[in-house]
Amino acid sequence: xxxxxxxxxxxxxxxxxLAEHFSDLAPALNARQAAVEASRCLYCYDAPxxxxxxxxxxxxxxxxxxxxxxxxxxxxxxLSANILGGSxxxxxxxxxxxxxxxxRNHHQECAPVLIGLLxxxxxxxxxxxxxxxxxxxxxxxxVAVVGAGPAGLSCAHRLxxxxxxVVVFEARPKAGGLNEYGIAKYKVVDDFAQRExxxxxxxxxxxxxxxxxxxxxxxxxxxxxxFDAVFLGLGLNAVRQLGLTDESAPGMLAATDYIRELRQxxxxxxxxxxxxxxxxxxxxxxxxxxxxxxxxxxxxxxLVYRRGVEDMGATExxxxxxxxxxxxxxxxxxxxxxxxxxxxxxxxxxxxxTRMLDGRLHTxxxxxxxxxxxxxxxxxxxxxxxxxSDSSAQTLARDxxxxxxxxxxxxxxxxxxxxxxxxxxxxxLTVQAVQHGKLAAEAIHAQLxxxxxxx
Amino acid sequence: xxxxxIEFAGxxxxxxxxxxxxxxxxxxxxxxxxxxxxxxxxxxxTLGEDPAAVNVSSRYSAHYGVNREVMGINNIELITxxxxxxxxxxxxxxxxxxxxxxxxxxxxxPCTEESWKxxxxxVEATGADGIELNFGCPHGxxxxxxxxxxxxxxxxxxxxxxxxxxxxxxxxIVKLTPNITDIRQSARAAHRGxxxxxxxxxxxxxxxxxxxxxxxxxxxxxxxxxxxxxCGSAVKPIALNMVAEIARDPATHGLxxxxxxxxxxxxxxxxxxxxxxxxxxxxxxxxLHGFRIVDxxxxxxxxxxxxxxxxxxxxxxxxxxSHTTDWKYLDINYQVIAKIDQxxxxxxxxxxxxxxxxxxxxxxxxxxxxxxxxxxVIDADCxxxxxxxxxxxVQDCIEMVPQDTGKPFLDWxxxxxxxxxxAS
Numbered sequence: 001x002x003x004x005x006x007x008x009x010x011x012x013x014x015x016x017x018l019a020e021h022f023s024d025l026a027p028a029l030n031a032r033q034a035a036v037e038a039s040r041c042l043y044c045y046d047a048p049x050x051x052x053x054x055x056x057x058x059x060x061x062x063x064x065x066x067x068x069x070x071x072x073x074x075x076x077x078x079l080s081a082n083i084l085g086g087s088x089x090x091x092x093x094x095x096x097x098x099x100x101x102x103x104r105n106h107h108q109e110c111a112p113v114l115i116g117l118l119x120x121x122x123x124x125x126x127x128x129x130x131x132x133x134x135x136x137x138x139x140x141x142x143v144a145v146v147g148a149g150p151a152g153l154s155c156a157h158r159l160x161x162x163x164x165x166v167v168v169f170e171a172r173p174k175a176g177g178l179n180e181y182g183i184a185k186y187k188v189v190d191d192f193a194q195r196e197x198x199x200x201x202x203x204x205x206x207x208x209x210x211x212x213x214x215x216x217x218x219x220x221x222x223x224x225x226x227f228d229a230v231f232l233g234l235g236l237n238a239v240r241q242l243g244l245t246d247e248s249a250p251g252m253l254a255a256t257d258y259i260r261e262l263r264q265x266x267x268x269x270x271x272x273x274x275x276x277x278x279x280x281x282x283x284x285x286x287x288x289x290x291x292x293x294x295x296x297x298x299x300x301x302x303l304v305y306r307r308g309v310e311d312m313g314a315t316e317x318x319x320x321x322x323x324x325x326x327x328x329x330x331x332x333x334x335x336x337x338x339x340x341x342x343x344x345x346x347x348x349x350x351x352x353x354t355r356m357l358d359g360r361l362h363t364x365x366x367x368x369x370x371x372x373x374x375x376x377x378x379x380x381x382x383x384x385x386x387x388x389s390d391s392s393a394q395t396l397a398r399d400x401x402x403x404x405x406x407x408x409x410x411x412x413x414x415x416x417x418x419x420x421x422x423x424x425x426x427x428x429l430t431v432q433a434v435q436h437g438k439l440a441a442e443a444i445h446a447q448l449x450x451x452x453x454x455x
Numbered sequence: 456x457x458x459x460x461i462e463f464a465g466x467x468x469x470x471x472x473x474x475x476x477x478x479x480x481x482x483x484x485x486x487x488x489x490x491x492x493x494x495x496x497x498x499x500x501t502l503g504e505d506p507a508a509v510n511v512s513s514r515y516s517a518h519y520g521v522n523r524e525v526m527g528i529n530n531i532e533l534i535t536x537x538x539x540x541x542x543x544x545x546x547x548x549x550x551x552x553x554x555x556x557x558x559x560x561x562x563x564x565p566c567t568e569e570s571w572k573x574x575x576x577x578v579e580a581t582g583a584d585g586i587e588l589n590f591g592c593p594h595g596x597x598x599x600x601x602x603x604x605x606x607x608x609x610x611x612x613x614x615x616x617x618x619x620x621x622x623x624x625x626x627x628i629v630k631l632t633p634n635i636t637d638i639r640q641s642a643r644a645a646h647r648g649x650x651x652x653x654x655x656x657x658x659x660x661x662x663x664x665x666x667x668x669x670x671x672x673x674x675x676x677x678x679x680x681x682x683x684x685x686c687g688s689a690v691k692p693i694a695l696n697m698v699a700e701i702a703r704d705p706a707t708h709g710l711x712x713x714x715x716x717x718x719x720x721x722x723x724x725x726x727x728x729x730x731x732x733x734x735x736x737x738x739x740x741x742x743l744h745g746f747r748i749v750d751x752x753x754x755x756x757x758x759x760x761x762x763x764x765x766x767x768x769x770x771x772x773x774x775x776x777s778h779t780t781d782w783k784y785l786d787i788n789y790q791v792i793a794k795i796d797q798x799x800x801x802x803x804x805x806x807x808x809x810x811x812x813x814x815x816x817x818x819x820x821x822x823x824x825x826x827x828x829x830x831x832v833i834d835a836d837c838x839x840x841x842x843x844x845x846x847x848x849v850q851d852c853i854e855m856v857p858q859d860t861g862k863p864f865l866d867w868x869x870x871x872x873x874x875x876x877x878a879s
Binding site: 043045051104106 | 522523799801802803805807808820827828849
């Protein structure tokens with residue numbers, strides 16, 4: 001529970017009204033809209049959109065299938081490259097990936113093809129009586145996957161497809177990772193994340209064990225001993241600290257903690273509402289947090305960032321969503337002090353104004369205060385060091401705090417692979433994690449088969 | 456503004472846009488609406504002997520483009536299904552009310568002299584401006600020895616035309632079926648019979664599509680189908696060629712031509728006129744959008760004529776005929792090469808893959824440092840086929856540039872590579 005916010009009031013609106021506020025932000029295309037949009041695709045050769053997709057989906061091909069009323073073929077084409085294509089269609093920042101690369105952005109054209117919505121259309125309307133991919137004959141090999149997020153699920157599915165048996169170790173009660181716990185509710189609605197997990201598991205050969213925490217009741221050394229290979233899809237589970245006093249006062253919370261609670265809430269009217277709130281950060285999570293609080297009914301939502309708009313991690317599209325939801329964006333301001341009331345609860349925050357000087361961020365000496373019932377930190381996730389505390393895990397080579405991997409997702413330990421946000425490769429995106437999992441599975445498969453041939 | 460009025464085969468009209476004989480001209484109500492909308496003339500839907508024809512349900516099916524735009528319509532409707540008496544009465548009244556508009560009556564009766572001799576005076580008595588002989592209807596009536604069955608036999612065409620000229624003083628327009636091998640044979644036959652003009656094309660035998668669940672072609676009547684007649688923009692290229700064939704045939708030189716086939720815009724009309732037509736007929740475009748389309752057709756045509764300095768249709772009618780010839784007379788030494796406007800290129804790669812897979816491997820795909828592509832024509836390998844320009848989605852991005860080869864005009868008749876060349 002969100003103890004830190006228990007003293008706050010609850011939303012005024014009834015649950016049905018609130019649920020409406022958290023329905024699909026980008027409504028799905030109907031058949032007519034999908035046909036029109038599909039016809040806009042120029043079926044490029046060596047298509048820029050494919051080159052821009054981290055998971056290598058053959059976009060012109062699946063769109064052509066949609067246009068030829070072969071939705072099933074379109075869906076299978078997507079899933080063969082990206083088994084979590086359904087959630088990627090919802091959460092991908094397409095505006096900086098495939099749709100940014102679309103040739104129809106050119107000044108000779110009008111607007112990019114809505115690739116994300118077409119992908120969603122294909123996957124929403126395909127009807128699989130059986131799982132579309134058949135497992136290869138059993139290899140007799142067993143692989144441990146740590147973390148049932150996008151990277152882990154993708155890896156597990158591809159391994160199972162190749163005939164290996166997989167055990168997924170997951171800390172939380174549900175699989176899905178950020179799709180289940182960390183994405184704005186209006187992007188992945190209802191129980192879609194769980195339905196997608198069920199679909200992935202349909203292939204067979206994958207067992208998920210919940211309540212398994214690396215560094216607590218699970219060690220890498222044991223996994224290496226018990227399995228033929230190990231994949232680490234740990235994610236980033238620690239919250240960065242501001243380094244201020246009173247950072248754990250009632251009213252202070254990590255945005256990810258609140259979003260998790262919101263996504264799991266059956267009754268939105270029971271969530272604490274910060275009528276006046278501050279969100280610290282400038283990434284998509286900060287936007288998700290700010291917009292969701294606004295949609296719960298908060299009247300005064302401020303997103304504060306210590307640098308300028310051009311430095312924000314959140315895409316323009318995300319910033320637009322924030323503005324549409326009356327979120328106020330304050331830039332060039334850095335948290336200086338948590339302000340508490342006489343009961344020791346958050347009443348606001350003091351900020352120091354900042355500016356760039358010789359390429360470095362400086363405070364100007366000027367400060368201001370913002371009143372707030374709660375402050376949400378969305379200043380980035382950090383690696384949870386606790387996870388890599390056993391003797392074997394401690395020897396893993398690292399890049400900064402993250403696990404070092406090569407292009408085949410191999411870590412410095414033979415037989416141990418890693419992917420997703422816990423590694424340094426690529427961007428911290430769901431679609432990237434899916435690709436990592438897939439690549440790792442292919443590398444593991446090649447290695448295991450090599451060993452079979454050699455034996 | 457340019458003068459759009461015409462005198463076609465002795466028939467005057469305020470503009471060259473006539474509605475073809477078809478459902479839009481079936482009765483007074485439609486024709487009056489067409490005149491109100493501004494159409495220069497109407498060819499009344501084909502009359503026949505009583506008892507009137509009986510139609511089935513359903514009647515039309517379509518061939519679609521990628522975005523559900525209709526490329527062509529196929530129909531299995533017959534000639535008028537109303538009595539001769541009602542039609543004649545309405546024609547008389549409409550012509551009386553709209554004296555300045557052309558009103559042509561389309562006719563189809565059995566291929567006997569008595570039949571034509573009987574109906575022609577009745578039609579002439581209405582005050583109509585002319586008659587059009589329906590030798591082209593490809594469905595229903597051929598089985599009764601009418602329509603295409605007549606149009607496909609030049610001797611019949613000539614004979615019926617002659618009867619009409621004998622028993623009727625009105626201008627006779629012979630409507631030609633495209634469901635033959637050489638359209639010139641039919642046109643020559645009409646000419647020999649004394650026709651004042653020909654109109655073409657009538658519809659083309661067609662099946663547009665098949666319902667793969669019910670395993671029956673469209674349109675469906677019960678659980679059966681039959682072939683129909685195809686019209687609409689998809690048939691325009693076929694119609695233009697047939698018009699040009701007649702226009703440049705010395706045997707029919709000067710015979711007025713009313714162009715029909717996929718005309719939906721002023722530009723389509725101008726193209727038919729440039730290839731030798733003196734008037735045009737429209738059906739499918741009106742059936743898809745209503746009679747109002749004539750407004751933009753008239754406006755566009757007269758503005759374009761103004762921009763070209765043409766004061767009347769005669770000023771450009773047939774101007775493209777002399778530029779249409781047989782392949783053997785083309786200049787073998789003429790050479791164009793594709794040129795890509797790199798500023799306009801959006802990088803879709805369609806020109807490259809089309810040339811690479813199916814043509815002459817003359818467009819290089821150069822991967823740039825930023826991951827994008829640059830497509831460049833390899834001049835030495837380009838044969839100037841136009842395929843890249845055709846597949847390019849951006850208008851005017853690829854230009855076919857004539858090359859100065861320094862070689863004189865040379866046609867295949869005289870080319871030394873031709874083993875059957877004419878001695879020079």
